Amino acid sequence: MPLKYRVLTIVGLVLVSLFFLFPRNVTQRVRGADGILRDETVRHVPLQRGLDLKGGTYLALEVDDSKQAIPNDKKADAIERALKTVRSRIEGTGVSEAIVQKEGANRIVVQIPGEEDPQRAQKLVEEQAFLEFKITDKSQALDRALPKLDQVVKQRGLLAKADTSAKPAAQASKGLENLLKGADTSAKKADSAKKGTAVAKKDSANADSLKLQAGGAFSSLLQQGNMPGEFYVETNNIPTLETYLADSAVLAAMPPGKDFIPGTDSTSLANKWYRAYYVVDHNPIITGDYLTDARPNQSPTDGTIVEFQLTNEGGRRFRNETGKHLQDYMAIILDKRVMGRPPIINGTIGTRGQITMGGKGLAEAQDLALVLRAGALPVPLKVVQAQSIGPTLGQDSVDKGFRASLISVLLVVVIMIVYYKFSGMLAVGGLILYVLYTLAALAGFGAALTMPGIAGFVLSIGIAVDANVLIFERIREELDRGKTVRTAIDEGFRHAMPAIVDSNVSTILTAAVLYQYGTGPVKGFAVTLIAGIVASLVTSIFVVRTFYLLWLSRSRGAQTLSI
Amino acid sequence: MPMLRILHDTKYDFIKYWKAAAIGTIGFIVLGLALMLYHKERTGHYLNYSVEFTGGAVVQLQFASAPGPDAVRGAVSNAGFPGSEVTQFGKATDYLIRVPPKTGDASAVNADSVGAQIAATINKQLPNDQAKVVRAESVGARVGSELQTKAITAILISFMVTLIYLAFRFEWRFGVAAIIATAHDILTTMAFLAMMHLEISLTVVAALLTVIGYSLNDTIIIFDRVRENLKKQRKESLRDVLNRSINETLPRSVLTHATVLAATLSLLVFAGEVIRPFSWIMAFGVFTGTFSSIYVAGAILLWIERKWPRSTGTENKGTAKALAEGRRRERPTPVGSR
Numbered sequence: 001m002p003l004k005y006r007v008l009t010i011v012g013l014v015l016v017s018l019f020f021l022f023p024r025n026v027t028q029r030v031r032g033a034d035g036i037l038r039d040e041t042v043r044h045v046p047l048q049r050g051l052d053l054k055g056g057t058y059l060a061l062e063v064d065d066s067k068q069a070i071p072n073d074k075k076a077d078a079i080e081r082a083l084k085t086v087r088s089r090i091e092g093t094g095v096s097e098a099i100v101q102k103e104g105a106n107r108i109v110v111q112i113p114g115e116e117d118p119q120r121a122q123k124l125v126e127e128q129a130f131l132e133f134k135i136t137d138k139s140q141a142l143d144r145a146l147p148k149l150d151q152v153v154k155q156r157g158l159l160a161k162a163d164t165s166a167k168p169a170a171q172a173s174k175g176l177e178n179l180l181k182g183a184d185t186s187a188k189k190a191d192s193a194k195k196g197t198a199v200a201k202k203d204s205a206n207a208d209s210l211k212l213q214a215g216g217a218f219s220s221l222l223q224q225g226n227m228p229g230e231f232y233v234e235t236n237n238i239p240t241l242e243t244y245l246a247d248s249a250v251l252a253a254m255p256p257g258k259d260f261i262p263g264t265d266s267t268s269l270a271n272k273w274y275r276a277y278y279v280v281d282h283n284p285i286i287t288g289d290y291l292t293d294a295r296p297n298q299s300p301t302d303g304t305i306v307e308f309q310l311t312n313e314g315g316r317r318f319r320n321e322t323g324k325h326l327q328d329y330m331a332i333i334l335d336k337r338v339m340g341r342p343p344i345i346n347g348t349i350g351t352r353g354q355i356t357m358g359g360k361g362l363a364e365a366q367d368l369a370l371v372l373r374a375g376a377l378p379v380p381l382k383v384v385q386a387q388s389i390g391p392t393l394g395q396d397s398v399d400k401g402f403r404a405s406l407i408s409v410l411l412v413v414v415i416m417i418v419y420y421k422f423s424g425m426l427a428v429g430g431l432i433l434y435v436l437y438t439l440a441a442l443a444g445f446g447a448a449l450t451m452p453g454i455a456g457f458v459l460s461i462g463i464a465v466d467a468n469v470l471i472f473e474r475i476r477e478e479l480d481r482g483k484t485v486r487t488a489i490d491e492g493f494r495h496a497m498p499a500i501v502d503s504n505v506s507t508i509l510t511a512a513v514l515y516q517y518g519t520g521p522v523k524g525f526a527v528t529l530i531a532g533i534v535a536s537l538v539t540s541i542f543v544v545r546t547f548y549l550l551w552l553s554r555s556r557g558a559q560t561l562s563i
Numbered sequence: 564m565p566m567l568r569i570l571h572d573t574k575y576d577f578i579k580y581w582k583a584a585a586i587g588t589i590g591f592i593v594l595g596l597a598l599m600l601y602h603k604e605r606t607g608h609y610l611n612y613s614v615e616f617t618g619g620a621v622v623q624l625q626f627a628s629a630p631g632p633d634a635v636r637g638a639v640s641n642a643g644f645p646g647s648e649v650t651q652f653g654k655a656t657d658y659l660i661r662v663p664p665k666t667g668d669a670s671a672v673n674a675d676s677v678g679a680q681i682a683a684t685i686n687k688q689l690p691n692d693q694a695k696v697v698r699a700e701s702v703g704a705r706v707g708s709e710l711q712t713k714a715i716t717a718i719l720i721s722f723m724v725t726l727i728y729l730a731f732r733f734e735w736r737f738g739v740a741a742i743i744a745t746a747h748d749i750l751t752t753m754a755f756l757a758m759m760h761l762e763i764s765l766t767v768v769a770a771l772l773t774v775i776g777y778s779l780n781d782t783i784i785i786f787d788r789v790r791e792n793l794k795k796q797r798k799e800s801l802r803d804v805l806n807r808s809i810n811e812t813l814p815r816s817v818l819t820h821a822t823v824l825a826a827t828l829s830l831l832v833f834a835g836e837v838i839r840p841f842s843w844i845m846a847f848g849v850f851t852g853t854f855s856s857i858y859v860a861g862a863i864l865l866w867i868e869r870k871w872p873r874s875t876g877t878e879n880k881g882t883a884k885a886l887a888e889g890r891r892r893e894r895p896t897p898v899g900s901r
Contacts, residue, residue, distance in 0.1 A: 052837075060706065383701075384702075384703040384705065384706045385701065385702045385703060385706045386699070386700065386701045386702075387698075387699070387700040387701075388696075388698065388699045388700070389697070389698050390695070390696065390697040390698060392625075392697060393623070393697040393698055393837075396835065397835060397837055397838075400833060400834050400835035401834055401835075401838075403833045403834075404829045404830050404832075404833040404834035405829075407829040407833055408825060408826035408829040408830070411822075411825035411826070411829060412822045412825055412826065415818070415821055415822055415825060416822070418567065419567050419569075419818060420567075421567075451766075451837055451838055452766045452769055452838065452841060454834070454838075455770075455830055455834065455838050455841050455842070455845075456769075456773070458826050458829065458830050458834070459773065459823070459826055459827065459830070459845060461826055462819075462822045462823035462824075462825060462826030462827065463777070463780075463819075463822075463823060463826075465819070465822050466780070466815075466819040466822070466823075469815050469818045469819050469822075470784070470815055473812075473814050473815045473818075476566060476568075476814075477811075495791075498787055498790075498791075499783065499784050499787040499788075502732055502783045502787060503779070503780040503781075503783040503784060503787075504780075505728065506725050506728055506729070506776065506779050506780065506783060507776040507777075507779070507780055509721070509724045509725060509728060510721045510724070510725065510772050510773075510775060510776040510779075511776070512724075513717055513720050513721040513724060513772070514717060514721075514769055514772055516717075516720075517713050517714075517716060517717035517720070518717070518765065518769065522765045522766060522768070522769045525766070525769045526769070529773070563566060
C-alpha cells in the first residue's frame with residue numbers, strides 16, 4: 001500500500017474514533033427526591049458504564065413454582081410473555097439505559113443503572129400484579145367451619161409444632177376481644193378517614209353475636225373483625241396461621257367457594273399489632289384484565305390513591321356485578337392480598353374506580369399504577385440472583401481504575417522509550433492511537449465498561465506493546481546480521497508476524513469463550529480484551545510500520561536506526 | 564545511539580535445570596493442595612468461593628467512623644445472621660459481611676433486605692458509627708452451582724479451542740505440550756489462591772483464563788521460534804533447538820513481562836480492593852506463565868519427542884537432526900508447521 005494511503009487510513013481511523021467518542025447530549029428521565037420523574041439532558045462521552053461502575057441494580061428472575069406447579073414446557077413460553085410485562089414495567093419507571101433481556105431458556109435478567117432503591121426494583125418486577133375484585137363473605141362461612149378446622153389442626157398434629165405460640169394467644173384471646181371491641185370506634189374512625197365509602201353500616205352487632213370458640217388451636221388465632229368476613233390476627237401469630245393454612249387437610253376443611261386472604265394493613269390495638277384477614281368469594285366479580293389505565297393521585301378524603309379505568313366491556317360487567325352486591329363489601333385483591341380495607345358498595349361502579357393506598361406514599365402509588373398498566377405477569381417470578389451497587393462505590397472504582405490505567409500507561413511509556421529510544425517513541429505513538437481505537441470500539445459497539453473491563457484494558461496496555469517488542473527485537477536481530485535499515489525493518493515485521501498472529505488469535509479465542517460463558521462484568525472484561533487485542537494488532541503491525549515508512553522517506557538513506 | 568540490550572545473545576542451558584524446576588513446581592502445587600485440604604477442614608470449602616458460587620448473600624457496609632470488627636460481628640449476629648463471615652474490606656471503615664445461604668431455599672435471599680436489616684441493627688447498636696450499604700449481592704443456591712458449572716465449562720472449552728487452534732497451526736505435540744503447560748498454570752494458580760486465601764469470584768475465573776491466555780501467548784512465542792529454527796536445517800537436537808529458541812526470545816520475554824508486570828502492579832496498588840484478587844492472580848500469572856513456557860511446555864515437548872519419536876516404521880525423523888537429514892534426502896517433512 002502506498003504511503004499516502006497508509007497515512008490516510010490512519011487519519012481516517014482517528015477521525016472515526018473521535019466521532020464515536022465525541023460527547024453528545026443524552027436525555028434521560030430521572031426520579032427526583034420526591035419520587036417524581038423528570039427529563040434531564042446530560043452531555044457526556046458515549047462510553048457506557050456497567051452497573052458495577054455506575055451503581056445500580058441487577059436482578060435475575062425465574063418462574064416461581066413454589067406455590068403452584070408449572071410444567072417445564074410451559075415455562076419457556078411463560079417467561080417469554082413475562083419478559084414483555086417486566087420490560088414495560090421497567091421502562092415505565094423511566095430509567096434510561098435499563099436492560100431487560102432473556103438469558104437462557106427460562107431466566108430474565110434486569111439491569112437498572114442508577115436505581116438506588118433495589119428493594120423497590122425487586123418489588124416492581126416480582127409483583128405479579130394480578131388484580132381481582134371479590135365480595136367479602138357475609139354468610140359466616142368460616143365461623144361455621146371453625147370447629148372442624150380446630151379438629152383438623154389437632155388431628156394433623158400441627159398443634160404440637162406451633163403449640164408454644166398458640167397458647168398465650170388463646171389465653172389472651174378474651175381480653176383482646178374486649179379490647180378490640182372497645183377500640184372499635186377509634187379504629188373505625190381511622191379507617192373511615194382512609195375510605196370514604198366504608199362508613200355505612202354498623203356491624204359490631206354481627207361480631208357480638210358470634211362467639212369464637214376460644215381454646216381451639218385454629219379459632220384461637222382469630223378475632224372477629226368489624227365487617228362481615230373480617231378477622232384480626234395478632235402479628236406474632238401470623239406464621240402459625242400460615243403453617244396451618246399451608247396444610248392440605250386444613251385447606252380441604254375451609255368453607256367451599258371461599259378464600260381466606262390476608263390484608264396489607266396492620267392495626268395497632270393496646271400495644272399489639274394485628275393484621276386483618278378476609279373471607280371472600282372465590283370467584284372474582286371482575287379481574288384486572290379489563291384494566292386500560294391506572295394513575296396515581298392524591299385525594300383529600302382518601303389520601304394517596306390509584307385511579308383506574310376499565311374497558312367498556314369491563315365497565316359493563318362491573319356495573320352489573322356491583323349492582324347485584326349493593327351494601328356488600330368489596331375486597332380489592334392484588335396478588336392474593338387485600339389492598340386496604342374493603343369498601344362498601346354504595347352504588348353501582350362503572351368503568352372508573354380507585355384503590356386507596358392506605359398510609360402509603362405517592363411513590364408507591366406510582367409503582368402500583370405502573371404495574372397495573374403493564375399488566376399482570378402470566379406466572380409469578382422470583383429473584384434468584386440480585387446485586388446492587390451504590391453509586392459512591394461505582395465512582396470510587398472509576399477513579400481508581402482511571403488512576404491505575406494512567407500509571408500503567410506512564411510506566412509502559414517509560415520502559416519503551418528508555419529501552420528502544422526513537423523506535424520506542426514510535427511505539428508510544430502507536431500506543432496513544434491504540435488507547436483511542438480501543439475506547440472508540442467500546443463506544444461504537446455500545447459495550448459497557450466494567451471494573452474487570454478496566455482491569456482488562458490496563459492489562460491489554462501492557463500486552464499491546466508485546467507485538468512492538470517482538471517486532472523491534474526482530475529488527476535488532478536483522479541489524480545484527482548486517483542488513484541495511486530498510487531491509488531490517490521489512491524483515492523484522494515479516495518474521496515477527498506468525499508469532500504475533502498466533503499468540504493474539506489464541507488470546508482472542510479465550511476471550512470469546514469468556515464472552516460466551518461470562519455474565520455481566522466478565523462479559524465486559526472479554527469485550528474490552530477483544531477490542532484491545534484487535535486495536536493492538538492494528539497499531540503495532542500497521543500504524544507503527546507506517547511511522548517507520550514515514551521516517552524512512554524523510555531521511556532517505558538512513559544508515560542507523562535508533563532502536 | 565547505542566542499543567540498550569538486556570540478556571542479548573545469551574547461551575543459558577535452561578533445559579538442564581528441568582529437574583530442579585519440576586521439583587520446585589510440584590512442591591508448590593502439593594503445598595497448595597495441602598492448604599486446600601486444611602481450608603476444607605476449617606471452613607468446609609477447598610477454596611474461598613464467593614457467593615456467586617456458593618449461594619448466599621454478601622453485603623458491603625461503609626461506616627462513618629471505624630468500629631471494631633467485634634462490634635460489627637456482634638451486631639450482625641444480633642441482626643439474625645449468625646454464622647456470617649465479617650471481614651474488613653480495604654479500609655478500616657469498610658466491612659464485608661458474607662451471609663451463608665439458607666438451607667433448602669432455592670431462591671436468593673433478599674440481599675437488600677439482608678443489607679437493610681444488618682445496617683438497621685448496626686445503626687441501632689452502634690449509633691456513633693452510622694453504616695450504609697454500598698453493595699449488596701445475593702445468589703440462590705441453584706444459580707450458584709450453575710455458575711460453578713459455567714465457569715468450569717468455560718475453562719474446559721477454552722482448553723479445547725486452543726488445542727484445536729494449536730494443532731492446526733503447529734502440530735499435535737506442540738498443542739499437547741502447550742495444554743499441559745496450561746494445566747500446570749491452573750494448578751499453580753489454584754495453589755496460589757489457596758495460599759493467599761483469595762476470594763474466587765467470576766472475575767477471578769476471568770483472571771485465570773487471562774493468565775492461561777497470557778501463558779499460552781508466551782509458549783507460542785517460544786514454539787514459534789522452535790518451529791522456525793527447526794526449518795533451518797541445522798544438525799541440532801530438539802533440546803538444543805529449544806534452548807536456543809528460549810535464549811533468542813529472552814530479551815522479548817523480559818521486556819514484555821516487564822510491561823505487563825508494570826500494568827499489573829499499578830492495578831494491584833492503585834485500582835482498589837474490588838479488583839485486588841484479579842490483580843494478584845495476574846501478577847502471579849506473569850511468573851507462572853514464564854516458568855511454564857520454559858520448564859513445562861519445553862520439557863513436555865522434549866519428553867513427547869523421546870516417547871514418540873517422529874518416526875513411523877523405517878524412517879527416523881524423530882529429531883531435528885533426523886529432520887535435517889530427511890531434508891537433505893529431499894523429503895520435506897512438515898515438522899512443527901502445517
